[in-house]
Amino acid sequence: MTAVVFAVLLFLAVPISLVLALTALWYIYDSGNTVLLDSYLQQLFGAIQSYGLLAIPLFMLAGELMNEGGLTSRLVNLARILVGGFRGGMAYINLVANMMMAAIMGSAASQIAMMSRAMVPAMEKDGYEKPYAAAITAAGGLLSPIIPPSMLFVLFGVLAQVPIADMFIAGIIPGLVMSFLFFIAISLLGLRYEYPKGSWPTRQQAKHYFLMGIPAALIPLIIIGGILTGLATPTESAALASLGALVIGKYVYRDLKYKNLFGVLKRTAFNSGMVIMLIAAAGVFGWVIIFEKIPQSAASWIAAQTTDPFMFLMLVVGILLLVGMVIDGIAALILVVPILMPIAEAQFGISAYQFGVVVCLTLVLGLLTPPVGAGLYISSAMTGASPMAIFRALLPFLLATILTLVLISWEEGLVLALL
Known part of the structure; x- marks a missing residue:
C-alpha cells in the first residue's frame, strides 16, 4: 500500500x-508502529546534520555572484581565444565556457538556466538554429555533476561516507573524457550541417579578453586547487570562491552592485532551501526503505541476474536512466545509494568512487530526457525553443554521455587514476 x-x-x-x-508518514500509520512516529522528526533533521552539506548553498552562492558580477561573460570571452576560430566556433566556445562554469556551479539545472541566457542569443546571432544552440548549452550542463565541484558528489560523499574531496578528484578524468567526446560530436555535426566558421579574435582583442578573463578564471582555480592540494575542504573552497566572486565582481569588474545582493542571497536561499528540504525528506523515506528490507530484496534479485561487475554497472545504468526520467536526481540519489551501494561493494567489489561517478552521471541524464526532463523545460523556458526540438538536437551528446558511462564502467582506472 x-x-x-x-x-x-x-x-x-x-x-x-x-x-x-508523506509516504514515510503513511508507512508509519499503516504499520501501526508508534515508536517510528516518535523518531520521525529525529530522522528528518538527522538527514541534514552533515558538515559536507554546507558546500551546497555556498557553491550556489558562488555561481549567483559570478553571474551577477560579470564573471561569466569574461569566461566566455576567454574561451574565444582558445577555440573561437574553428568551424562551429561558437559551439566550441559554448562548451569550453560550460566546462569552466562546471568547475564553479556544481548544479546542472542552475548552469543550464544561466548559460542559456548567456550563450543562445549569441549563437543565434552567428547563424545557428535555436534548438541546436539550446541543445549544446543544455549538454554543457551535463558536465556540472562530473567536473568538480558537484552537488551530487557532495551528497554522494555524505551518503556513502567517503571523502568529498576524493569524490571531486575522481570526477576529473571522466569529465575530461566526456568533454573530449562532446568536442568530437560538435566537429562531426559542424561538418555535416556546415556550421559557420568562427573567427579568431584580433591580437588586441585576445590581449583584452585574456587580461579581463584572468580574474574570473581564478575562481575555478581556487576551488579545484584548494581541494587537490589539501589546503581547503570542499566547503571551505566554496566559501573562498563566493568571497572571490564577490570581490572580483564588485571591485575588479565593477558590475556587481550592493543593491543587487539581496536578490542574489534570496535566490541562493530559495534554491538551496529546496535542496536541503528534499534531502531531509528523502532521509526519512530511506529509513522506510530499510525497515521494508528493500536493500536485501534488491541484492538477491541483482545477484541472480549477473556476477560480473561491468554488467552490474550496466544494469544499474539502465535502471537509473528510467528512474532519472521521472524522479529528481537528488531524490533518486538518496533513494538508490542505500539500496545499491552495499551490493556494489560487498558482492561485486566495485569502488565507491567508481560507483558514485557512474550513478551521479546517469541520474543527471534524466534532466534532459522525457517525460519529466526538467533541464529540457528550463532550456525551453530560457530560449523559446520547444522541448522536443531541443531533445532531438541533444541526441548526439546524450549518446556521447552514454559512451562515457560505458568507458568508466569498463575501466575503473579512468576514475581512480588520480586518487
Missing part, C-alpha cells in the same frame, strides 16, 4: 520532497 501512496502522490505532481515525507 505504501508503494501505491507514493505512486499516486507522484502522479498528482505533488512536490517530490512532500511525496517522500
Whole structure:
C-alpha cells in the first residue's frame, strides 16, 4: 500500500520532497508502529546534520555572484581565444565556457538556466538554429555533476561516507573524457550541417579578453586547487570562491552592485532551501526503505541476474536512466545509494568512487530526457525553443554521455587514476 501512496502522490505532481515525507508518514500509520512516529522528526533533521552539506548553498552562492558580477561573460570571452576560430566556433566556445562554469556551479539545472541566457542569443546571432544552440548549452550542463565541484558528489560523499574531496578528484578524468567526446560530436555535426566558421579574435582583442578573463578564471582555480592540494575542504573552497566572486565582481569588474545582493542571497536561499528540504525528506523515506528490507530484496534479485561487475554497472545504468526520467536526481540519489551501494561493494567489489561517478552521471541524464526532463523545460523556458526540438538536437551528446558511462564502467582506472 505504501508503494501505491507514493505512486499516486507522484502522479498528482505533488512536490517530490512532500511525496517522500508523506509516504514515510503513511508507512508509519499503516504499520501501526508508534515508536517510528516518535523518531520521525529525529530522522528528518538527522538527514541534514552533515558538515559536507554546507558546500551546497555556498557553491550556489558562488555561481549567483559570478553571474551577477560579470564573471561569466569574461569566461566566455576567454574561451574565444582558445577555440573561437574553428568551424562551429561558437559551439566550441559554448562548451569550453560550460566546462569552466562546471568547475564553479556544481548544479546542472542552475548552469543550464544561466548559460542559456548567456550563450543562445549569441549563437543565434552567428547563424545557428535555436534548438541546436539550446541543445549544446543544455549538454554543457551535463558536465556540472562530473567536473568538480558537484552537488551530487557532495551528497554522494555524505551518503556513502567517503571523502568529498576524493569524490571531486575522481570526477576529473571522466569529465575530461566526456568533454573530449562532446568536442568530437560538435566537429562531426559542424561538418555535416556546415556550421559557420568562427573567427579568431584580433591580437588586441585576445590581449583584452585574456587580461579581463584572468580574474574570473581564478575562481575555478581556487576551488579545484584548494581541494587537490589539501589546503581547503570542499566547503571551505566554496566559501573562498563566493568571497572571490564577490570581490572580483564588485571591485575588479565593477558590475556587481550592493543593491543587487539581496536578490542574489534570496535566490541562493530559495534554491538551496529546496535542496536541503528534499534531502531531509528523502532521509526519512530511506529509513522506510530499510525497515521494508528493500536493500536485501534488491541484492538477491541483482545477484541472480549477473556476477560480473561491468554488467552490474550496466544494469544499474539502465535502471537509473528510467528512474532519472521521472524522479529528481537528488531524490533518486538518496533513494538508490542505500539500496545499491552495499551490493556494489560487498558482492561485486566495485569502488565507491567508481560507483558514485557512474550513478551521479546517469541520474543527471534524466534532466534532459522525457517525460519529466526538467533541464529540457528550463532550456525551453530560457530560449523559446520547444522541448522536443531541443531533445532531438541533444541526441548526439546524450549518446556521447552514454559512451562515457560505458568507458568508466569498463575501466575503473579512468576514475581512480588520480586518487
